[in-house]
Amino acid sequence: MSTVRAAGLTKRFGTVDAVRELDFKVTPGITAFLGPNGAGKTTTLRMLLGLIRPTFGTATIDGKRYAELRHPRRVVGAVLEATGFHPGRTARRHLEILAVAGGLPLARVDQVLDQVGLTDAARRRAGGFSLGMRQRLGLAGALLGDPGVLILDEPANGLDPAGMAWLRGLLRGFAGQGRTVIVSSHVLAEVAQTADRAVVISGGRLRYCGPLEGMSEDGLEAGFLRLTEEAQR
Numbered sequence: 001m002s003t004v005r006a007a008g009l010t011k012r013f014g015t016v017d018a019v020r021e022l023d024f025k026v027t028p029g030i031t032a033f034l035g036p037n038g039a040g041k042t043t044t045l046r047m048l049l050g051l052i053r054p055t056f057g058t059a060t061i062d063g064k065r066y067a068e069l070r071h072p073r074r075v076v077g078a079v080l081e082a083t084g085f086h087p088g089r090t091a092r093r094h095l096e097i098l099a100v101a102g103g104l105p106l107a108r109v110d111q112v113l114d115q116v117g118l119t120d121a122a123r124r125r126a127g128g129f130s131l132g133m134r135q136r137l138g139l140a141g142a143l144l145g146d147p148g149v150l151i152l153d154e155p156a157n158g159l160d161p162a163g164m165a166w167l168r169g170l171l172r173g174f175a176g177q178g179r180t181v182i183v184s185s186h187v188l189a190e191v192a193q194t195a196d197r198a199v200v201i202s203g204g205r206l207r208y209c210g211p212l213e214g215m216s217e218d219g220l221e222a223g224f225l226r227l228t229e230e231a232q233r
């Protein structure tokens with residue numbers, strides 16, 4: 001049962017307050033992480049994953065900052081952008097390297113290739129993959145450590161309708177095992193079909209944290225616009 005928490009989380013880039021005093025807690029299930037362009041979503045996710053340091057406050061997973069996790073890949077898997085592949089490496093080789101670097105059993109590679117539907121493409125070079133296939137490969141890497149938490153930045157980007165339905169099933173199955181998913185998205189129709197809860201930020205500040213129904217009495221889009229419009233900078 002993994003919990004993700006932001007406490008007083010703040011990030012300043014020069015004079016830009018990207019994230020301001022965010023407090024939220026995410027528990028098992030699927031939580032959509034929503035906000036307009038520039039709201040601070042990616043910055044928040046990068047702080048959770050120890051990729052950038054907060055100016056103030058903390059971002060923790062199971063009570064620990066990412067840097068304090070002894071086996072981070074077993075705790076949290078993440079896909080922030082589907083571009084971090086060596087184009088000349090095959091999908092399988094890419095995952096083998098990640099497994100070795102993360103101290104994970106190589107047997108996981110075939111399991112995750114199967115889980116994301118890339119078994120038949122395992123020997124193909126990632127440089128020739130479509131955007132949707134790169135998303136699947138990124139997801140495979142995130143799943144390698146069999147983590148309790150998945151953090152995904154716009155994972156539906158590039159997926160065709162069948163791919164979106166497949167991703168929804170995968171995330172539901174993952175959450176159904178009592179695990180925690182945080183998924184950022186701009187596609188509210190997809191969010192409505194997938195998420196249990198939402199964290200909404202705008203202008204770097206928290207606007208909502210709670211069940212999806214709680215922000216969408218008159219439709220998710222209307223709720224989202226109401227929560228975020230006064231904060232547009």
Ligand SMILES: Nc1ncnc2c1ncn2[C@@H]1O[C@H](COP(=O)(O)OP(=O)(O)OP(=O)(O)O)[C@@H](O)[C@H]1O
Nearest residue numbers: 013016017018035036037038039040041042043044
């Ligand atoms: N490395 C950086 N240096 C300076 N400013 C940054 C940096 N990274 C992000 N910002 C600024 O911080 C703010 C939040 O950006 P962020 O990428 O976190 O938003 P986002 O919600 O993920 O947006 P989008 O939906 O467009 O991806 C923006 O004003 C952005 O320009």
